[in-house]
Amino acid sequence: MIHHEGQYYYCESRNQRNIVIRRSLTIAGVGTDPGVCVWHAPATGRNSSAVWAPELHRIGGRWFIYYAADDGRNENHRMWVLEAETDDPQGAYRCRGEVQTGGWAIDGTVLDLGGAERYFIWSGWPGKRNGQQNLYISPMKDPVTLAFSRTLLCVPDQPWEREGMPICEGPSVLRRNNDIFIIYSASGSWTPDYCLGLLHNRTGDVMNPTAWEKRGPVFQKTEHVWGIGHCSFVKSLCQTEDWILYHSKSLKQHGWKDRDVHAKRFTWTAEGLPDFGTPPPRIAATDATPDRAIITTPSFLAA
Secondary structure, eight states, rough: EETTTTTTEEEEEETEEEEEEEEEEEEEEEGGOOOOEEOOOOOOSSEEEEEEEEEEEEEEEEEEEEEEEEHHHHHHHEEEEEESSSSSSTSEEEEEEOOOOOOOOEEEEEESSTTTOOOEEEOOSSSSSSSOOOOEEBSSSSOOOOSSEEEEEEEOOSSSGGGSSOBBBEEEEETTTTEEEEEEESSOOTTTTOOOEEESSSOOOTTOGGGGGEEEEEEEOSOEEEEEEEEEEEEEETSSOOOEEEESSOOSSOOSSTTEEEEEEEEEEEOOOEEEEOOOOOOGGGGBTTTTTEEOOOHHHHO
């Protein structure tokens, strides 16, 4: 989800083949907007299947959507990019091609430090076989092209990152003052132990892995809700509150079909770190409060 010119825009994949953007004046209102399909995957080809985790970004006055897709074989998952044909984020998009990450890749996002200084961050395999996912980073030459080969940013070396499979994925950028944070998902997304970790950079030297301090888990399961992961961040309408969006599971069993998406207000510690608190139990849309909201329902995500 992003906020742009008084509107919230929420980008999602449906049926693993279509990319839809919803729009609303409020965070909670996005949950009732049917959305507009802005792109369909081709019938065949390298980006025709398993369209995952699209992200909407505005770069240089243009709209871009980064998404993962394959040809029906998971080992061929790569990052792809769409560019809007108009200035309407819900208008038509054309595919600009694959983002050359040097191997298997999903969950790409953009770290924008202002001017032309941008970086692409994604989750990838260290080799050609499934079994571990790391976070990688590369400077961007332009919204479609990476300037250099990938640099290893983070590996799942902590116990809370290795439940089900050693995984770091779903990076999302959060900035405050001069601090840069990457909030990422750890462990298997199909497990109840899926959680959020944090990388903190105080120096601005984002290409140096040693400049990032890891903490975690910073947001995790409770006795009422499980599988906390893959977040994004927006400000409130008044631009004074910080909100995190994330999905959670209602069952302890492995799987994805019991997930829905929630939004929760969060605060900051005296040390200057985000404090996400504890994820509340799942709620119905009618139970939303000024501090929390539901965005999608389990039946919708499973469609």
